[in-house]
Amino acid sequence: MAHIESRISPTSETAQANRAGMLALLDHIRAFEQRAADTSAASRERFEKRGQLLPRERLALLLDPGAPFIELCSLAGLGLDNPDLDKSVPGGGLIAGIGVVSGIRCMISASDSGINAGALQPKGLDKQLRVQEIALENKLPYVQLVESAGANLMTYKVEDFIRGGNLFRNLARLSAAGLPVVTVTHGSSTAGGAYQTGLSDYIIMVRGRSRAFLAGPPLLMAATGEVATEEELGGAVMHTSVSGLGDYLAEDDRDALRIAREILGKIDWPREQPAPRAFKPPRYDAEELLAIMPMDHKRPVDMKEVIARIADDSDFLEFGENYGGATVCGHVRIEGWPLGIITNNGPIDPAGATKATHFIQACCQSRTPILYLNNTTGFMVGRSYEEGGIIKHGSKMIQAVSNATVPQITIYCGASFGAGNYGMCGRGFHPRFCFSWPNAKTAVMGGEQAARTMAIVSEAAMKRKGGEVDAAQLEALQKGIVERFDRQMSVFVTSAHVLDDGVIDPRHTRAVLAGVLAVCREGDARAPQAMQFGVARP
Numbered sequence: 001m002a003h004i005e006s007r008i009s010p011t012s013e014t015a016q017a018n019r020a021g022m023l024a025l026l027d028h029i030r031a032f033e034q035r036a037a038d039t040s041a042a043s044r045e046r047f048e049k050r051g052q053l054l055p056r057e058r059l060a061l062l063l064d065p066g067a068p069f070i071e072l073c074s075l076a077g078l079g080l081d082n083p084d085l086d087k088s089v090p091g092g093g094l095i096a097g098i099g100v101v102s103g104i105r106c107m108i109s110a111s112d113s114g115i116n117a118g119a120l121q122p123k124g125l126d127k128q129l130r131v132q133e134i135a136l137e138n139k140l141p142y143v144q145l146v147e148s149a150g151a152n153l154m155t156y157k158v159e160d161f162i163r164g165g166n167l168f169r170n171l172a173r174l175s176a177a178g179l180p181v182v183t184v185t186h187g188s189s190t191a192g193g194a195y196q197t198g199l200s201d202y203i204i205m206v207r208g209r210s211r212a213f214l215a216g217p218p219l220l221m222a223a224t225g226e227v228a229t230e231e232e233l234g235g236a237v238m239h240t241s242v243s244g245l246g247d248y249l250a251e252d253d254r255d256a257l258r259i260a261r262e263i264l265g266k267i268d269w270p271r272e273q274p275a276p277r278a279f280k281p282p283r284y285d286a287e288e289l290l291a292i293m294p295m296d297h298k299r300p301v302d303m304k305e306v307i308a309r310i311a312d313d314s315d316f317l318e319f320g321e322n323y324g325g326a327t328v329c330g331h332v333r334i335e336g337w338p339l340g341i342i343t344n345n346g347p348i349d350p351a352g353a354t355k356a357t358h359f360i361q362a363c364c365q366s367r368t369p370i371l372y373l374n375n376t377t378g379f380m381v382g383r384s385y386e387e388g389g390i391i392k393h394g395s396k397m398i399q400a401v402s403n404a405t406v407p408q409i410t411i412y413c414g415a416s417f418g419a420g421n422y423g424m425c426g427r428g429f430h431p432r433f434c435f436s437w438p439n440a441k442t443a444v445m446g447g448e449q450a451a452r453t454m455a456i457v458s459e460a461a462m463k464r465k466g467g468e469v470d471a472a473q474l475e476a477l478q479k480g481i482v483e484r485f486d487r488q489m490s491v492f493v494t495s496a497h498v499l500d501d502g503v504i505d506p507r508h509t510r511a512v513l514a515g516v517l518a519v520c521r522e523g524d525a526r527a528p529q530a531m532q533f534g535v536a537r538p
Helices: 013-041 044-049 055-062 124-137 158-176 191-198 217-224 230-234 236-243 253-266 286-291 350-365 383-387 390-403 418-423 447-464 471-488 506-525
Strands: 094-101 104-111 142-148 181-190 202-206 211-213 248-250 317-319 327-334 337-344 370-376 408-417 433-436 441-443
Touching: 013 055, 013 286, 055 094, 055 104, 055 142, 055 253, 094 124, 094 253, 094 506, 104 124, 104 506, 124 158, 142 191, 158 181, 158 191, 181 191, 181 253, 191 211, 202 236, 202 253, 211 230, 217 230, 230 236, 236 248, 248 253, 286 506, 317 350, 327 350, 327 506, 337 350, 337 506, 350 390, 370 418, 383 390, 390 418, 408 418, 408 506, 447 471
Parallel strands: 104 142, 142 181, 181 202, 181 211, 202 248, 337 370, 370 408, 408 433, 408 441
Antiparallel strands: 094 104, 317 327, 327 337
């Protein structure tokens, strides 16, 4: 057994400063999330008058009581619906995550119809595509709680219309892959969004509330001159008795959610989970994770201190400890299940890249999932490193990451810069799950480095043109670049653009890992009844 002996003092001045900085960021993030919930809840009176439940109330009734729910992409669209962060409402018009319904682990997507009638907000499309991707890759049934005004015509973009077709394509792929698509249409599901209901295997509609039609009364009158009410065109009674679009007629939201739970309770889907394994919790308090990472990514960190607080019994069998030491590789267990870890105590050098490549391939050989804890400013540069083959060795590492045959999970804990982001399985390399800590920074390089690079290039250009070097101009250039890089590298921007699956509290890292690793294990072991086509409506 190789237990990590912690060398940090949680009560030191440095640790306390780190903790204060992390807590401040967490407070900021939770305040944004709470704003979305509060904005939605402000519609309560209108919902109650219609006899409806609020979106988050629907979700709570759908889920098994006490079962974990991993919310995804909660900051999607932050600052994109309104550049004033004090007024921006994140979430993309959607509440999404992995939860348990009638004993089955499912992906759940719920329209946040308390906000702008559930219309998809900026980045809501990317969020929905991402959760569909996770469902497909991990073989999860897909449950939709639909009530949406559809696309926001005031912010219409043709590229979003074209890309939006992927939403419906994915629903067809989920069904064909043998993954049940269960939809409760609580309210509007109109125009192209009607196919969100139509491309489902089980459809529950609510009497007097559900609406599904390709053209609503205003468009119908404009296009054909025909006059019809919403209920006549696409009400629940019509669709469950005449068109055959709906399969179940519910009396209200509660009844609809009861039916959804009953459907999932009745279908033949494996509920037996692998037997839990005996394990000992980490020897150090998860609370101390707040005190490890500095707010300044240029300050060094021993990432073994993080591993000590997430691994069973703080037991870490390091691989190649004396070779390429800035790249840390090794084996741990999370709640008894094996896991390989790759992390960084500095830039990645040729030895570190070679070691990581070897370790990734060895994990694939033993079918061991891999966790990447990002904390690197990139691959080493310089004449000696170029001569040492940093490009070819880095390429080997990227090849291994790209083609690994085991689940890969990424957590941005500190910096994730340049090609180091690629070698450490950044979002572009499609890890099964990708989360961030509040202090994480992601960029092609640090702002100061980028600014100095551009200053050197600009200075050389001025000299080539025979003019004098304008020091003031160069200083203004550098300042602007630093500000632009610093503004874009924080999680408040990257997570808003759905470049991760959410920002997590460092103290919850072990619980999140245990949850998503269980999702990966179950998905890889599951063999749904795939078909050539999805289930067609009668």
